[in-house]
Amino acid sequence: MSTVTPKSLASSGQKPIQEICHPLGAEEAASAGVLTPSPDVGNTTSSIGEKDLSLPNGTPVETSSPASSSSLLNRLQLDDDLDGETRDLFVTVDDPRKHVSTMETYITYRVATKTTRVEFDLPEYSVRRRYQDFDWLRSRLEDSQPTHLIPPLPEKFVMKGVVDRFSEEFVETRRKALDKFLKRVADHPVLSFNEHLNAFLSAKDLNKRQGLALLTKMGESVKYVTGGYKLRARPMEFAAMGDYLDMFTQKLGTIDRIAQRIIKEQSEYLVELREYAPVYTTWAASEAALQEPLEGVAGCLASCSGALDELTEDMSEDFLPVLREYVLYVESMKSVLKKRDNVQAEYEAKLEAVAFRKEERTTAAAVPTDVEKCQDRVECFNADLKADWDRWQNNKRQDFRQLLTGMADHNIHYYEKCLAAWESVMPLLQDPQSPEARSDSEKD
Known part of the structure; x- marks a missing residue:
């Protein structure tokens, strides 16, 4: 996760995020003519009963920010500390x-x-x-x-x-x-x-x-807005996000297909190895002069097949699931981007409608409240999405660093076991009269 402070969480619009009413309570707050205040960090006596905020007229307001001061402080600490000390x-x-x-x-x-x-x-x-x-x-x-x-x-x-x-x-x-x-x-x-x-x-x-009765008006408006209005263009930073997600999905898909082919080939090779070793064992039973080296080769092949089995299992259980998780993660991110686009399209449609009415009346008119509310939703979407994007990128870097390091370790372990198995059988394959065998015996 990225390091986030109150200032870095500012939206891409003109208002600071502290003054923006969260989407889940935007409509209620706007109707009362006030914005939802930020929780007071200095107040340390918040209780469970104080977490439900309400407007002066008694209308409840839901926010995405934790209501208690301890909760808000912890929210900031969670972003600043990734080692779990303040969680x-x-x-x-x-x-x-x-x-x-x-x-x-x-x-x-x-x-x-x-x-x-x-x-x-x-x-x-x-x-x-x-x-x-x-x-x-x-x-x-x-x-x-x-x-x-x-x-x-x-x-x-x-x-x-x-x-x-x-x-x-x-x-x-x-x-x-x-x-x-x-x-x-x-x-x-x-x-x-x-x-x-x-x-x-x-x-x-x-x-x-x-939770069924708690579906917010914001959630509904995200699904059913714009009335067919087409978004002009995403802001540059969100367009770059979409392009990156498309490229990332393509790379993940290619790696996943190749990894699955490798696992399939390893599994087929493993079957052959397991059938290969018993042949040498059977042969050794009928060849007294070659019994020891043949049994050694059989044992070596059994060790190699066991190491390959572990390597294949590691790829199936550790490597592929991470790839698939991030394919699903990309779909989730694209879904949030689409919701943001819908809210922006709604905002643009409302602005055009206001501009058209102004032209008809030829006099300046105040910006309707629903347009301001829509602008607040766009800005809140922008702020939340950018914060989550940074957090996701940090998680991704950590996950893939760990994934690739683990893959390297598993392959090194596999080849070390195979090398040790073949080295152990070498003395059995050497001619006792050869210089190599005499040299080994002298060392012993």
């Missing part, structure tokens, strides 16, 4: 269990949480969740935080007959992906304070209907 929310997904009922068979995972946040009633929680619960959480985050990048979930469906979704390998791969998803959400300075995440982590019985 106060830790989550882990582990202990997969298979459940069999008359209606269905499914896997649940334990979600363990440790926190010191006042938004939680207890310091520790342990609940069990299945994949569809994680999917529910992501949908609620996407609906309630439309300006932010929501980390992707692993794909739900697998090709029938190709992967057994109840196999230990598949369940472990999915567990790792779910754990990574939840950690990314918990480490986000805004998403981690979402009320749906709180319910997901703490509620024993997760009622998935509780």
Whole structure:
């Protein structure tokens, strides 16, 4: 994640981000003629009951910023400290269990949480969740935080007959992906304070209907705006984002296809090796004079096949999942970009309508409130998207550095094991009368 301070989070428009009403509460705030204030960092006595802000007329206002002072301070610290020293929310997904009922068979995972946040009633929680619960959480985050990048979930469906979704390998791969998803959400300075995440982590019985009534007007307007108006052009920085995502997707797709071909060829080679070694063992049984070197070669081939099996497994379980996660990440980022474009298109359409009315009346008219609200939404989208883009780029660099380092280590380990196996059989293949054999015996 990138280092973010209040100043660096300013939007691309004229207003500072502290004065911009968040999209989720923009319409209510505008109707009352006020903007949602930023939380007071100096106030350290905030309680759970104070996190629901409201306007003077009693209208509740939802914001993407944490309401309590401790929450806001932690939001800034999360961006400044990547080593976990100032984090106060830790989550882990582990202990997969298979459940069999008359209606269905499914896997649940334990979600363990440790926190010191006042938004939680207890310091520790342990609940069990299945994949569809994680999917529910992501949908609620996407609906309630439309300006932010929501980390992707692993794909739900697998090709029938190709992967057994109840196999230990598949369940472990999915567990790792779910754990990574939840950690990314918990480490986000805004998403981690979402009320749906709180319910997901703490509620024993997760009622998935509780969030349906909370779909915001912003979320609806993002889906149904512009009335067919076509966006003129993305700002240069967001156009560059789109171009980068297209290029990145192409590169990832190429690497994924080649990696899968390599895994297939390694698997076929592994089958041959496993059939190859027993031939030497059988041969050794009928050749007393060659028994020792033949058995040595058989053992060497068995060691090489074991090392290749480990290398192939590492590529399948560690390398490919990261590539696929980032393919899904790109789709999530493109979705947020599209939502931003929709809001900008709505803003441009409203501006054109105002300009047309001015021309008709030939007198200056005040800018309608809905145009100002729309401008605020555009600016908030810009600020949130740029902050999430920087965070995503930092995560990507760390993930791929770790991925490529791991791939190098696995290959080095594989070749070292093969080299050691062949070196161990060399003394058995040498002629006792040869200079090399005499030299080795002298050393011994």
